[in-house]
Amino acid sequence: MCGIAGIFHAETPKPVDPKRVERMCDAMVHRGPDGAGVWTDLGVGLGHRRLSIIDLAGSPQPMLSADERAVIVFNGEIYNFRELRAELARGGTRFRTSGDTEVILAAWQKWGAGCLERLDGMFAFALYDRAKRQLFLARDRFGVKPLFMTRLPDGGLAFASELKGLIAHPQMRRALDPHALDAYLTWGYVPDSHAILAGVTKLRAGNYLLLEQGKPMPKQRRWYDISFAERARGSEAELSAELIGRMRNAVQSRMVSDVPLGAFLSGGVDSSSVVALMSEASAHSVATCSIGFDVAAHDETTYAERVAAQFGTKHEARIVGKDDFGALAQIAAMFDEPFADASALPTWRVCQLAREKVTVALSGDGADEAFAGYRRQVFHHHEERVRGMLPEAFRESVFGGLGRVWPKADWAPRPLRAKATLLALAQGGDAGYASALAVMGSQVRHALYSSAFKRQLAGFRAEDELVGLMRKAPARSGLDRAQYADLTFWLPGDILTKIDRTSMSVSLEAREPLLDHRLVEFASSLPERMRVRGTTGKYLLKSAMGRYLPRDILYRSKQGFVTPIAEWMRGPLQGDVRAIAAGSALARSGLFDTSRIAQMAEDHIAGRSDHSRGLWQMLMLDVSLRRLGVWS
Structure with missing residues (x-):
C-alpha cells in the first residue's frame, strides 16, 4: 500500500x-x-x-x-x-x-x-x-x-x-x-x-x-458498474454452498503477504465470518483485535472475545473513552475533508492496535451493502411494498399529513419514532431512501444556513444526486436500487474513505475480502428473499455461516461501530458543543445562523432532542476547514 x-x-x-x-x-x-x-x-x-x-x-x-x-x-x-x-x-x-x-x-x-x-x-x-x-x-x-x-x-x-x-x-x-x-x-x-x-x-x-x-x-x-438486473437460480442449499465457496476464495486471495497479517474483529457477523474463514485457511493462529467503549451499551468486546476463543486467535482489545476526543485535530488531519462518521475514532484506534502486531489486516467491510445488512435497507424493502399497494396521491395526503404533524420524538422508544417512516412513505421510493440516508434533511439544513449562503447554493440540493443515481440504476426493485446507491455512493464516500484514511495514517494496509467483485456480483443477483427475510437482512449470508458461528452472533441486533458521542456531548464535551456557535471559525464564517446552532446545542445538552450527529458534523467542519486554510 x-x-x-x-x-x-x-x-x-x-x-x-x-x-x-x-x-x-x-x-x-x-x-x-x-x-x-x-x-x-x-x-x-x-x-x-x-x-x-x-x-x-x-x-x-x-x-x-x-x-x-x-x-x-x-x-x-x-x-x-x-x-x-x-x-x-x-x-x-x-x-x-x-x-x-x-x-x-x-x-x-x-x-x-x-x-x-x-x-x-x-x-x-x-x-x-x-x-x-x-x-x-x-x-x-x-x-x-x-x-x-x-x-x-x-x-x-x-x-x-x-x-x-x-x-x-x-x-x-x-x-x-x-x-x-x-x-x-x-x-x-x-x-x-x-x-x-x-x-x-x-x-x-x-x-x-x-x-x-x-x-x-x-x-x-x-469501466465498471455493478448490476442488479439478473437473478440467480437455485435452492437455498445450492446458493449457500456457492456463497461459502466465493467467500472462501476471496479471503484466501487476500491472505497473500510477505509481511505479518491479521484481522479486525468486532464480534459482528461480517468480521466474524472473515476470521472464521481465515482460521480455516491458516496453519497458524490468526492475529485479531477489537475496540470497545467506556459506555456499556455500546461495547461489543465480549462478542469479539467469544469469536476469538472459538477460533483460537491471538486476540487483543482496547477501550475508547471520552478522553479520546482530545485527538479531534488528528482525526481531521487524516481526512482533510470534513468527515463526520464518528466511528472514525474507534476505527483509527483499532488500526493503531493492529499495527502494533501486523502490517496487513482484513476487515468485514462491504457485506452490508452487498447483502442488504443495513436496517434502512430492510425498512425500505417493506416500505416499497406499501408504496406498490397504495396510489401516490393517497400516500402523500395520508402519510404526508401524518408525518408533518407527528412529533420528532428522539427520546422515545424506536417503535414510537414514526415521523421519518411516515414522511418516507409519502415520497417516492428513491426520494424516501435518500431521506433515510441523510444526516440532515433539506429543511433542517436550510434553517441553519444564512441568506448569503443560500444564494451561493443557487437551488442545489444534495439529495437530488442520489435520487438521480437510483433512478438510473441497473436494477429490478426498490431494494436493488437502495443497495446500488449504497455500493456506488455511500460505500466509497463513507465506509472506504474511513478505513483507507485511518489505516494508512498508521501505515497499515486494510483489505476487504467481502468486496471481491465476483462475490458482490453474486450477491447482487440473489433473489430478494435471499437477502431480506422478514426483519432479517443478509439472510443468506447468516444462514450459510450457521455452520461456523453461533446463532446469537449471527442474529443479534445489528449495532455497528457506534460511538457514544450523544452521551459524551451531554457530559465532558458540553463546552466543545457550545463553542461551535460562539467563538468558532464556523460561527464567524457568515455561512450559518449561529442562533439556531446554539439552540440545537442547548436542546441536545438538556436531553430534549438528540442532535449529536448534526453537532458532530459542525464540530468536524470547523476543525477541518481551519486546517485546510479556508477559515482562519
Missing part, C-alpha cells in the same frame, strides 16, 4: 520540477514510510511513497517497463497478479521483479485500458506511456483506493492519493465549494461527486481518465 502523486501538462508540455512532486509525496509519508521515488520527463512527473507488502526489496517505484516505454506509480494490491503474470509470460513478456506493479505495466502494454477488467484488486494508479504521450489514471471497481485531482493555474493537472498531497503544491488554491458543503451536511461526508475545495475533483470508483499531450482534458470514463 502506498501514496502516489504527480503533475501532467497535457495541452502545453512544460518541464516538471521534481521537488514539487517530492513535496506532494512527502505530505503523505504515512502512506509509505518504506521508500520514495520521483520520475520526470517533459510535461510529466510521477512520485511515490512505498509501504512494502509484496516483493519487499524488488519493486521500487516509479517503475519503468523493461523497454522503458511506460512508467507507473501504483497504490494498492492486485490479488490475481500471479495468474496474470503467468498468462503474460506465456505470451512472451519477461519480468524482472516478482511483484504486482510490473504486472500492471505489462498488462497495459498488452491490453491498453482493457487491462482494468483483468485486474482483481484494490488500486489507484498513474501510468505514463512515453511512446503515446498518454497518462492513464485508474481507480478500482468499488473505490477502495482514492485519487484526488485539480487543474493548476499554469494549466497542469496535479493528482494525489490524498487532498493533503495536492495542498502541498504551491499553486493550489483553497476556496470552499458550496455544493460540497451542502453535500457534507446532508450525508456526513463529502461524496465522490464533490470535493470540499473548489476546483478539486475525485476520480470516481470504477472510472479511468486517459489524457494525451496536445489534446484537451477528457471526461472520466466508467
Whole structure:
C-alpha cells in the first residue's frame, strides 16, 4: 500500500520540477514510510511513497517497463497478479521483479485500458506511456483506493492519493465549494461527486481518465458498474454452498503477504465470518483485535472475545473513552475533508492496535451493502411494498399529513419514532431512501444556513444526486436500487474513505475480502428473499455461516461501530458543543445562523432532542476547514 502523486501538462508540455512532486509525496509519508521515488520527463512527473507488502526489496517505484516505454506509480494490491503474470509470460513478456506493479505495466502494454477488467484488486494508479504521450489514471471497481485531482493555474493537472498531497503544491488554491458543503451536511461526508475545495475533483470508483499531450482534458470514463438486473437460480442449499465457496476464495486471495497479517474483529457477523474463514485457511493462529467503549451499551468486546476463543486467535482489545476526543485535530488531519462518521475514532484506534502486531489486516467491510445488512435497507424493502399497494396521491395526503404533524420524538422508544417512516412513505421510493440516508434533511439544513449562503447554493440540493443515481440504476426493485446507491455512493464516500484514511495514517494496509467483485456480483443477483427475510437482512449470508458461528452472533441486533458521542456531548464535551456557535471559525464564517446552532446545542445538552450527529458534523467542519486554510 502506498501514496502516489504527480503533475501532467497535457495541452502545453512544460518541464516538471521534481521537488514539487517530492513535496506532494512527502505530505503523505504515512502512506509509505518504506521508500520514495520521483520520475520526470517533459510535461510529466510521477512520485511515490512505498509501504512494502509484496516483493519487499524488488519493486521500487516509479517503475519503468523493461523497454522503458511506460512508467507507473501504483497504490494498492492486485490479488490475481500471479495468474496474470503467468498468462503474460506465456505470451512472451519477461519480468524482472516478482511483484504486482510490473504486472500492471505489462498488462497495459498488452491490453491498453482493457487491462482494468483483468485486474482483481484494490488500486489507484498513474501510468505514463512515453511512446503515446498518454497518462492513464485508474481507480478500482468499488473505490477502495482514492485519487484526488485539480487543474493548476499554469494549466497542469496535479493528482494525489490524498487532498493533503495536492495542498502541498504551491499553486493550489483553497476556496470552499458550496455544493460540497451542502453535500457534507446532508450525508456526513463529502461524496465522490464533490470535493470540499473548489476546483478539486475525485476520480470516481470504477472510472479511468486517459489524457494525451496536445489534446484537451477528457471526461472520466466508467469501466465498471455493478448490476442488479439478473437473478440467480437455485435452492437455498445450492446458493449457500456457492456463497461459502466465493467467500472462501476471496479471503484466501487476500491472505497473500510477505509481511505479518491479521484481522479486525468486532464480534459482528461480517468480521466474524472473515476470521472464521481465515482460521480455516491458516496453519497458524490468526492475529485479531477489537475496540470497545467506556459506555456499556455500546461495547461489543465480549462478542469479539467469544469469536476469538472459538477460533483460537491471538486476540487483543482496547477501550475508547471520552478522553479520546482530545485527538479531534488528528482525526481531521487524516481526512482533510470534513468527515463526520464518528466511528472514525474507534476505527483509527483499532488500526493503531493492529499495527502494533501486523502490517496487513482484513476487515468485514462491504457485506452490508452487498447483502442488504443495513436496517434502512430492510425498512425500505417493506416500505416499497406499501408504496406498490397504495396510489401516490393517497400516500402523500395520508402519510404526508401524518408525518408533518407527528412529533420528532428522539427520546422515545424506536417503535414510537414514526415521523421519518411516515414522511418516507409519502415520497417516492428513491426520494424516501435518500431521506433515510441523510444526516440532515433539506429543511433542517436550510434553517441553519444564512441568506448569503443560500444564494451561493443557487437551488442545489444534495439529495437530488442520489435520487438521480437510483433512478438510473441497473436494477429490478426498490431494494436493488437502495443497495446500488449504497455500493456506488455511500460505500466509497463513507465506509472506504474511513478505513483507507485511518489505516494508512498508521501505515497499515486494510483489505476487504467481502468486496471481491465476483462475490458482490453474486450477491447482487440473489433473489430478494435471499437477502431480506422478514426483519432479517443478509439472510443468506447468516444462514450459510450457521455452520461456523453461533446463532446469537449471527442474529443479534445489528449495532455497528457506534460511538457514544450523544452521551459524551451531554457530559465532558458540553463546552466543545457550545463553542461551535460562539467563538468558532464556523460561527464567524457568515455561512450559518449561529442562533439556531446554539439552540440545537442547548436542546441536545438538556436531553430534549438528540442532535449529536448534526453537532458532530459542525464540530468536524470547523476543525477541518481551519486546517485546510479556508477559515482562519
